Amino acid sequence: xxxxxxxxxxxxxxxxxxxxxxxxxxxxxxxxxKMGSLGRKLLISGSGRCNITNTIDKTSEFVSxxxxxxxxxxxxxxSFNTSSTVQFFNSRGLATVVDKDIKVxxxxxxxxxxxxxxxxxxxxxxxxxxxxxIIKSIQAEDGFTISLPNDTINSKxxxxxxxxxxxxxxxxxxxxxxxxxxxxHTIVKPSPALVPVIVKDPWVKELQGLSIRNAELSIYIDxxxxxxxxxxxxxxxxxxxxxxxxxxxxxxxxxxxxxTLVIDMYPNTEYHELDIQIAQYVQENARKTLKNTLxxxxxxxxxxxxxxxxxxxxxxxxxxxxxxxRKKLVNILKNLSFKxxxxxxxxxxxxxxxxxxxxxxxxxxxxxxxxxxLYFAGEVMDIDGPTGGFNLQxxxxxxxxxxxxxxxxxxxx
Numbered sequence: 412x413x414x415x416x417x418x419x420x421x422x423x424x425x426x427x428x429x430x431x432x433x434x435x436x437x438x439x440x441x442x443x444x445k446m447g448s449l450g451r452k453l454l455i456s457g458s459g460r461c462n463i464t465n466t467i468d469k470t471s472e473f474v475s476x477x478x479x480x481x482x483x484x485x486x487x488x489x490s491f492n493t494s495s496t497v498q499f500f501n502s503r504g505l506a507t508v509v510d511k512d513i514k515v516x517x518x519x520x521x522x523x524x525x526x527x528x529x530x531x532x533x534x535x536x537x538x539x540x541x542x543x544x545i546i547k548s549i550q551a552e553d554g555f556t557i558s559l560p561n562d563t564i565n566s567k568x569x570x571x572x573x574x575x576x577x578x579x580x581x582x583x584x585x586x587x588x589x590x591x592x593x594x595x596h597t598i599v600k601p602s603p604a605l606v607p608v609i610v611k612d613p614w615v616k617e618l619q620g621l622s623i624r625n626a627e628l629s630i631y632i633d634x635x636x637x638x639x640x641x642x643x644x645x646x647x648x649x650x651x652x653x654x655x656x657x658x659x660x661x662x663x664x665x666x667x668x669x670x671t672l673v674i675d676m677y678p679n680t681e682y683h684e685l686d687i688q689i690a691q692y693v694q695e696n697a698r699k700t701l702k703n704t705l706x707x708x709x710x711x712x713x714x715x716x717x718x719x720x721x722x723x724x725x726x727x728x729x730x731x732x733x734x735x736x737r738k739k740l741v742n743i744l745k746n747l748s749f750k751x752x753x754x755x756x757x758x759x760x761x762x763x764x765x766x767x768x769x770x771x772x773x774x775x776x777x778x779x780x781x782x783x784x785l786y787f788a789g790e791v792m793d794i795d796g797p798t799g800g801f802n803l804q805x806x807x808x809x810x811x812x813x814x815x816x817x818x819x820x821x822x823x824x
Contacts, residue, residue, distance in 0.1 A: 415441045415539075416821035417814075418557060418566035420546065420590065422449035423583075425789025425806035425813075426572035427529040432814030433570075434536030438821050441539045441564065443557070444582075448542060450526040451581035452574060456761075456803065461522035464496040464807070465513040465800035473804070477796045483774040484794065487808040493800075496807050503528045511643075514799055549590055551782050568817040570777075572788040572810060575763025576601050587791035588766065595781045597768040599793040603760030605657035606665070608672060609650040610749035614716065618646035621712040627678035628655040630663055630751070631671040638662035641678055642798075646712075650749075654798040657761055660754060661797060670751035676744045686741045693737070697730025704729035708744065717743045762802050766793040777813035784820055788813040 415438075419430040422444030434440045442449075453461065467473045470489045474481030497507055497515060505528050506518035517524050533540065547558040549569070557564040573587030588598045622645045629639035640662075642655035651672065663670075677685055689708060696704045702718060702725035709717055718725045721739040723732065757763070767787055771780050779785040789806040796802050 412563045412565060413441070415439050415564065415566045417441075417568045417570065417817045418443060418555065418564060419570045419572055419814075420557075421572035421574060421587065421789070421791075422446070422540070422542070423572065423574050423789065423806070424450065424453050424529070424803060425574075425791075425810040426570070427533055428807050428810030429570045429572055429786075429788050429814035429817070430538045431529070431532040431536045432811050433818035433821075434533065434538040436815060436818035436822065438568075438818035440533075440537070440818075441541065441566070442533065443544045443546065443559075443564075444540065444542050445545055445586070446542065446582040449530055449540070452578055452583055453526050453529075454522045455578065455581065456522055457516070459522050460516050460520045461525045462514050462516055462798075462800045462803065463500065463507070463525055464493045464515045464804045466493060466509060466515065467513060468492055468494050473801075476801055477794060480769060480794045483769045483772075484805060484808070486775045487777070487812045488804070491808045491811040493804055495811075496804060499807070500525070500528055503532065546586075546590070549593060551594055551785065554784070567821040568784040568786065570786040570788055570813050570817055571767075571791055572806075572813070573791050575766060575790040576757045577603060577760035577763050577790075579757060583763075583790075591767045591787070591791070594779070594785060596771050596779065599765040599768055601763050601765035603755070603757045604661060604764035604795050605761035605798060606660050606755040607647060607650055607652035607759055608656050608660075608749075608754055609752045610672065611752045612749050615646060615650060615749060616648055617716050618712050619648050621646045621710055622653075623674070623676065623710065625678070626655065627675040628659060629673045629675070630659050631673060632663065632667045633669050634671075637667075644674075650752075652759075658797045661795075665754045672749045672751055674747040674749075676747070682741060682745050685744060686737065689737060689741060693729045693732050697728060699729050701725055701727050701729050701732060705740065713743075713747075761798065762795045763790055764793075764795045766791050769793050776816040777809055778816055778820075784817070786813040786817050 417433045417438045417440045419426045419442045430442045474484045508518045550556045555566045555569040571587045574583040576585045627641045640655045640658045644653035644655040777786045788809040
């Protein structure tokens with residue numbers, strides 16, 4: 412049997428931040444991670460680049476991106492905001508850069524360096540780590556008793572930071588919900604959030620790998636525009652992924668029927684203006700082939716597909732392009748449409764919506780309102796935000812607050 416002041420279940424971003432903070436505050440801390448290594452999901456975040464936070468410093472503005480639930484985050488973000496996160500990593504040797512106005516990444520574009528800072532932090536804070544450790548049971552009585560296959564752990568305080576159910580291969584399989592339920596908590600039904608879209612149109616495969624920047628993506632339900640977002644997206648083998656798609660999935664009912672995805676490649680240019688621009692450019696380059704003229708307006712992978720869809724010959728002289736065919740090409744740029752088959756599930760979801768009910772957690776400390784000295788941090792709770800560093804910032808902030816609160820309680824008792 413081993414005794415600790417604080418046990419943290421989960422070796423992801425929230426758990427490591429909580430553990431390092433608690434250790435830094437003088438508590439004897441143990442991290443229990445069921446996988447054979449720490450931070451597996453962190454390593455694949457942002458396609459391996461790891462968007463650690465953003466530049467939205469004002470607490471009220473930051474939490475507004477979470478809707479009504481954002482009020483719960485006020486204390487956590489106020490005490491450890493986006494600037495605090497940048498300072499935390501910079502002071503430990505990780506250089507950062509701002510990309511696309513607000514997103515903060517490691518300058519190396521390597522998530523591994525972010526994880527290295529965190530693991531070094533917990534070790535320097537004197538935290539013990541057990542990897543590949545499967546929890547058999549948890550009991551709350553005069554502290555917490557955690558049973559492992561070959562050991563029993565006693566702890567004054569417990570932090571559950573197991574993440575949600577997104578990317579289950581990384582270890583996020585909803586274990587934290589089970590622990591929370593056993594300890595008396597209510598779980599808001601989890602569902603995948605920030606997910607890719609899968610479309611019915613087979614020709615989308617021809618665009619696989621094409622990235623589009625600052626396009627406007629809109630989703631129509633039963634013929635009516637339901638939501639739109641202007642950001643980047645990328646075509647996959649059977650649909651689209653990327654920030655614009657992910658954020659749209661937070662704005663709509665992804666179980667709705669008869670959905671259409673419409674892409675406007677030139678959201679800041681009206682249809683008739685783009686038509687005039689193409690007409691003029693085609694006449695100015697009348698002797699060039701159509702494919703070598705339209706490449707000014709179309710990304711390469713879309714160009715040949717668009718010409719084929721318009722019925723034109725890519726080798727024809729640009730000056731021979733008639734008005735009707737030109738209109739078809741403009742329509743592809745302004746109104747490229749796909750019938751949505753479905754949205755991806757937990758296996759490709761960036762985060763999980765749902766989790767431990769916020770009504771049962773004190774946002775000022777992250778402590779349970781049901782069980783004394785039980786704390787929560789990160790995605791295991793019923794709160795999720797858009798892409799752009801919001802969700803990782805919540806992990807850092809709630810982990811920091813939970814670690815501080817748990818350590819102060821445990822050390823004083």
